[in-house]
Amino acid sequence: MDKLDLYRQLIQELLTARAKLRSPNDPIKSQTVFDHEGDHYQMVNLGWRNNNTRIYGCSIHVDIIDGKIWVQHDGTEEAIADQLIEKGVPAQDIVLAYHPPNLRKYTEFAEN
Numbered sequence: 001m002d003k004l005d006l007y008r009q010l011i012q013e014l015l016t017a018r019a020k021l022r023s024p025n026d027p028i029k030s031q032t033v034f035d036h037e038g039d040h041y042q043m044v045n046l047g048w049r050n051n052n053t054r055i056y057g058c059s060i061h062v063d064i065i066d067g068k069i070w071v072q073h074d075g076t077e078e079a080i081a082d083q084l085i086e087k088g089v090p091a092q093d094i095v096l097a098y099h100p101p102n103l104r105k106y107t108e109f110a111e112n
Contacts, residue, residue, distance in 0.1 A: 007069055008039070010087050011062050014080060015043045018060070028055050039064035063097075068110055070097045081109065 001009075012034055019030035028047040035041070043060045060080055061072040069089065071081050081094050095110045104111040 004064060004067065007064055007089065007093075008036070008041075010084060010089065011041045011064075011069065011080075014083055014087075015041055015060060015062075018076070019043055030059070065095075068093050068095055068112075070095045072097045074098065 012032070015032045015034075019032050022028065022030050026047075027049060028045055031044050031046065033040075033042040033044055041060075041062045042058050044056070044058050046056045049055055057075075058073060059075045061074075062080065063070045063072055069081075069084060071094065074080050081096060084094060085091060091108050092110050095112055096104060096107055099107065101112065
């Protein structure tokens, strides 16, 4: 399998599995949003808490840019970058885009 196809598959599997973790009784739902043409992948949480507080927000946003996985946002407890490494993605193919470019060199991941 082509490297990029593998990365797409892994990202989609991980986000889909996370979206299914919510209890069916939870009024907040998690949805996956996959843009296959643009290589943009997100998990969004939405719903109503106590019937009067609107919940909406992107908890994870990952892009594939120039052959690398760019983690644009990860607001979860278990980092998707670590899960990708566990699945065999080399750290040099993952960019933690939520860190400023000048600080990325201090991580184990790619700078860009």
